[in-house]
Amino acid sequence: METSKILVIDDNKHEQLFLNRALTKLYNCEVLTADNGQMGLESILYDSPDLVFLDVAMPVMDGVEMLEVLRIQYSQIKVPIIALTAVSDSATMNKLFSLGVDEYLLKPINIEQISSKVDKFLKI
Numbered sequence: 001m002e003t004s005k006i007l008v009i010d011d012n013k014h015e016q017l018f019l020n021r022a023l024t025k026l027y028n029c030e031v032l033t034a035d036n037g038q039m040g041l042e043s044i045l046y047d048s049p050d051l052v053f054l055d056v057a058m059p060v061m062d063g064v065e066m067l068e069v070l071r072i073q074y075s076q077i078k079v080p081i082i083a084l085t086a087v088s089d090s091a092t093m094n095k096l097f098s099l100g101v102d103e104y105l106l107k108p109i110n111i112e113q114i115s116s117k118v119d120k121f122l123k124i
Helices: 013-026 035-047 064-072 090-098 111-118
Strands: 005-008 029-034 051-054 081-085 105-108
Touching: 005 013, 005 035, 013 029, 013 111, 029 035, 035 051, 035 064, 051 064, 064 081, 064 090, 081 090, 105 111
Parallel strands: 005 029, 005 051, 051 081, 081 105
Antiparallel strands: none
8 A cells, every 4th residue: 555645734843743643543644744834835846745734824934825836836736735724714715715725624623624634635
């Protein structure tokens, strides 16, 4: 069985660790992490993950900015993206979906929510 690569882009180390533990428990996967959108974009380009968890609010380059760069400058890359956000206002959600986010999870997240979203994108 092939190992999937999942990239977690989040400035919160606790979120990174929680997702790493949850994902490796549930799936045969390698979890990569990035602390901001700039590092995440670089990882998407160099590591070719199968799925990305993207925090919306981060320093350096936030999730929306990273998505804009990814979708405009690297439009050939079609990686599924699950946004992680504590804010679910309609303007933010509309912006995320207009930039091609596939799913979203409201923080705080739990393991059941993760599996319900990830199952759609990974070939289990």
